[in-house]
Amino acid sequence: MGSIQHEGARAGHTADSKRKVIVAGAQLGPIDIDTPRSEAIQRMLRLMEDAHKQNAKLIVYPEIAPVTFFPRHILEGDELEKYFELEVDGDPTKSANIKPLFDKAREYKMDMYLGYAEATGDEHYNTSVYYSGQVDKVISKYRKVHLPGTFEPYERKDATNQLEKRYFKPGNLGFEAFRAPQLVPEALTKDSGAKPNEVDTLGQGDPVVGMIICNDRRWPEAWRVYALQGAELILCGYNTTAWAPELLGTNEKISTKEKAKAEALFHNKLCLTYNSYANACFSINVAKCGSEDGKYPLIGGSCIIDCDGEVVAEASTEDDELIVAEIDLGQCRRGKEKVFAFEKHRRIEHYARIAQQTGVQEPDFFTRPTSAVATGTARSPFSTPITSPPRQRPHQILLINPNSTRSMTEACLTSVRPVLPPGIELTGYTAPYPAPTAIESTTDAIMSTEAVLRDLAKHAASNGETVQNFDGMIVACFSKHPLIDALRESYDVPVIGIMEASLYVARMIGGRFGIVATAARSKIMQDDAVAAYGLSHFYVGSESTHLGVLELETRPREEVAKRMGHAARSLAVKGADTILLGCAGMTDLTRAAKDAVRDEDGRRTVNVIDSVEAGVMMMASLVDMGIPTSKKGVYKGEKEGRRTRGQNWL
Known part of the structure; x- marks a missing residue:
C-alpha cells in the first residue's frame, strides 16, 4: 500500500540534524x-496499520474523511445531521464514530491529522484536529x-453542487500554529x-505545525500567517472535484472532462509546491479521490512536499493508498534564514491593503484630455478611495470581565475573534x-469594582506592569458599572462599558431600541441606566429571560436560546427596530435572537447588537483616533487627593 521514499542529500540539509521524522499520508479512494x-x-x-509497520510517527487523513463529500447534495434534517460528528464534552476522541481511530493512534503512539464534519450545538464546521499519540491529547483544532461554492444550488439540474457555505459556518479559530510534542527527539x-x-533556539523546539483544509491551500495568506509563527510543517486534507463547470468555470483549455481534471491536478500541485517553498516548510497533502457514486470525480495527487517545493512522495492511484517519507525539518532553516528571512525582508508598511480589503478595487480610469462639456459626460462625484497607513504596532485593548467567572471572559474573546479589526x-x-461570580446587584458591582482596582494596582506594584500599557479598556458588564468611572479616574486611556457602547450604536442605526435582560432585577437596573444615559425617549423597554447570569451557561442551550428568542420577538412587537443583548454572557447567543426576529420572508429588518x-x-x-480620557473635569486623577489625605490605600 505504500513505501518509504527517503530524501537524498541536498543543499540545506544538516548532516547532524535530529529533526528527522517518518510521516505518512493516508489517501482514501471514493466513499x-x-x-x-x-x-x-x-x-x-488499515492504512494506519500499514503506516505503523513503516515506523511512521504522523499520519494525515483527508478532509471530511469518514464519509462521502456530502456538500454536493441537497440535504436537511436528519439526512444532513448523520454526516456530522458529535463531540462528547468537547472531546472528539470520545465521539462514537471516530473513536476507533483515536484508540488505534493511542495504541501506536502515532500523531494524527483527522478531518471531519463537526456539529457543536446548532453550528456546523468543516474541521480538522491534530491528535498527539505521544501525549494522548488533541493538541489543536x-x-x-x-x-x-454557493449557499443555493445551481440552476442546472445535473450540475455538481458545492454547498459548503450552506452547511458550514466559516472557521472561527484562525490560523494558530502549535507545537507537536515529542514528534522529533531531543x-x-x-x-x-x-x-x-532566541537566535540559538529557533527551529530547535518541538515541531511547529499548522493545519489547513482543501480550498485554504489556494490562499497564500493562510500559509504566510502560519510561516510568521515559524511553521515547519503544514497539514492539508482535501476533496477536490475534477469536473464542476458551474463552480470552476470553463474555457477552451478545459473544454473536456479530461482537460479539466488535468488542470485541477496541475493547480493542486502548483499551490502546494509554491507555498511550501515560499514559506520554507514541509507539507503533507492528502486527498479523498476517485469517482464517488460513479459520477462525481475527485482528483488524487496526494503528496509530501519538502521545504524547497520538491515533491518527495506522491500517490500513483485514485484508491486507498499510503504515501510515506522521512523528512528532515532541520532543512527548513535554510529558507527561513536566507531567501525567506521575514525579519530582514518583509515590508509590512506596504501590505495594509491585503488585510483591509476583500473584493477587487481597480484603479480609476484615465481621464481623456477632452473637456467634460464637449463630450457630454460628467465627472464622477466620487473620489478615488484612500486606504489607511499601516500601524507601527498593534493597538492593545484590555477587556475586563468584572466578575470572577473565567469561562465568561473566554466566551467574550471567542465571540469577537472573527470580527476583530486588523491591528488590534x-x-x-x-x-x-x-x-462575585456574577454582577446582579449594586452590591455585586461595588465589590467587583474594589476587587479589580486593588488587583490592578497590586499587579503594577509587584510586576512593574500596568494597564496603562494598554491603549484602551472595556468593561464587559452590561450596566452602568461603577468600575467604568473609577478606571477613567485612575488611568489616562479611554474606557467604555459595553452597555453604553451598544446604546450609542443603537441610536445610530435605528429609531427605537429594546434590551434582552437576564433576571427581572436586571430589567429594572437597565431601565434606570438607560434613563441615566438620557436615552429613555428612544427606549421601548426590556424583556427578561428570567435567567440568572450564570444560568446562561448552565441551563440547556435549547432552553436558553428559546427564552432569548421569545424576549427578542416581544421587543420587536413593542416597536424595537434594534435589540441589544443585555449581558456579556449572551455573546454567543446572538444567532438565536437574530433568527427569532426574522420577517416572514426570511429577511432581517430588525438589528440585533452583541454588546461585547x-x-x-x-x-x-x-484608540485609532488617539483620544485619551479627559482629565480636566470629573475624571481628573484621584491619586493626588488620596495622598494628600494620607489614604493611599490602593
Missing part, C-alpha cells in the same frame, strides 16, 4: 453516499476558513530553561476573588 461510515473507518485503520522544551525566539490585540482579564462586539469596535475607533 459513496450509501457506504457505511464503519466501512470507511476500517479502511482508514482548526475550522476551515475559506469555504468555496527538542528543546520549557523545562530545559530555553526560551523561544485584545487581552482578557477576569476579576479575582473576592469579586459593539464595545470592541467602538474602542478600536477611539
Whole structure:
C-alpha cells in the first residue's frame, strides 16, 4: 500500500540534524453516499496499520474523511445531521464514530491529522484536529476558513453542487500554529530553561505545525500567517472535484472532462509546491479521490512536499493508498534564514491593503484630455478611495470581565475573534476573588469594582506592569458599572462599558431600541441606566429571560436560546427596530435572537447588537483616533487627593 521514499542529500540539509521524522499520508479512494461510515473507518485503520509497520510517527487523513463529500447534495434534517460528528464534552476522541481511530493512534503512539464534519450545538464546521499519540491529547483544532461554492444550488439540474457555505459556518479559530510534542527527539522544551525566539533556539523546539483544509491551500495568506509563527510543517486534507463547470468555470483549455481534471491536478500541485517553498516548510497533502457514486470525480495527487517545493512522495492511484517519507525539518532553516528571512525582508508598511480589503478595487480610469462639456459626460462625484497607513504596532485593548467567572471572559474573546479589526490585540482579564461570580446587584458591582482596582494596582506594584500599557479598556458588564468611572479616574486611556457602547450604536442605526435582560432585577437596573444615559425617549423597554447570569451557561442551550428568542420577538412587537443583548454572557447567543426576529420572508429588518462586539469596535475607533480620557473635569486623577489625605490605600 505504500513505501518509504527517503530524501537524498541536498543543499540545506544538516548532516547532524535530529529533526528527522517518518510521516505518512493516508489517501482514501471514493466513499459513496450509501457506504457505511464503519466501512470507511476500517479502511482508514488499515492504512494506519500499514503506516505503523513503516515506523511512521504522523499520519494525515483527508478532509471530511469518514464519509462521502456530502456538500454536493441537497440535504436537511436528519439526512444532513448523520454526516456530522458529535463531540462528547468537547472531546472528539470520545465521539462514537471516530473513536476507533483515536484508540488505534493511542495504541501506536502515532500523531494524527483527522478531518471531519463537526456539529457543536446548532453550528456546523468543516474541521480538522491534530491528535498527539505521544501525549494522548488533541493538541489543536482548526475550522476551515475559506469555504468555496454557493449557499443555493445551481440552476442546472445535473450540475455538481458545492454547498459548503450552506452547511458550514466559516472557521472561527484562525490560523494558530502549535507545537507537536515529542514528534522529533531531543527538542528543546520549557523545562530545559530555553526560551523561544532566541537566535540559538529557533527551529530547535518541538515541531511547529499548522493545519489547513482543501480550498485554504489556494490562499497564500493562510500559509504566510502560519510561516510568521515559524511553521515547519503544514497539514492539508482535501476533496477536490475534477469536473464542476458551474463552480470552476470553463474555457477552451478545459473544454473536456479530461482537460479539466488535468488542470485541477496541475493547480493542486502548483499551490502546494509554491507555498511550501515560499514559506520554507514541509507539507503533507492528502486527498479523498476517485469517482464517488460513479459520477462525481475527485482528483488524487496526494503528496509530501519538502521545504524547497520538491515533491518527495506522491500517490500513483485514485484508491486507498499510503504515501510515506522521512523528512528532515532541520532543512527548513535554510529558507527561513536566507531567501525567506521575514525579519530582514518583509515590508509590512506596504501590505495594509491585503488585510483591509476583500473584493477587487481597480484603479480609476484615465481621464481623456477632452473637456467634460464637449463630450457630454460628467465627472464622477466620487473620489478615488484612500486606504489607511499601516500601524507601527498593534493597538492593545484590555477587556475586563468584572466578575470572577473565567469561562465568561473566554466566551467574550471567542465571540469577537472573527470580527476583530486588523491591528488590534485584545487581552482578557477576569476579576479575582473576592469579586462575585456574577454582577446582579449594586452590591455585586461595588465589590467587583474594589476587587479589580486593588488587583490592578497590586499587579503594577509587584510586576512593574500596568494597564496603562494598554491603549484602551472595556468593561464587559452590561450596566452602568461603577468600575467604568473609577478606571477613567485612575488611568489616562479611554474606557467604555459595553452597555453604553451598544446604546450609542443603537441610536445610530435605528429609531427605537429594546434590551434582552437576564433576571427581572436586571430589567429594572437597565431601565434606570438607560434613563441615566438620557436615552429613555428612544427606549421601548426590556424583556427578561428570567435567567440568572450564570444560568446562561448552565441551563440547556435549547432552553436558553428559546427564552432569548421569545424576549427578542416581544421587543420587536413593542416597536424595537434594534435589540441589544443585555449581558456579556449572551455573546454567543446572538444567532438565536437574530433568527427569532426574522420577517416572514426570511429577511432581517430588525438589528440585533452583541454588546461585547459593539464595545470592541467602538474602542478600536477611539484608540485609532488617539483620544485619551479627559482629565480636566470629573475624571481628573484621584491619586493626588488620596495622598494628600494620607489614604493611599490602593
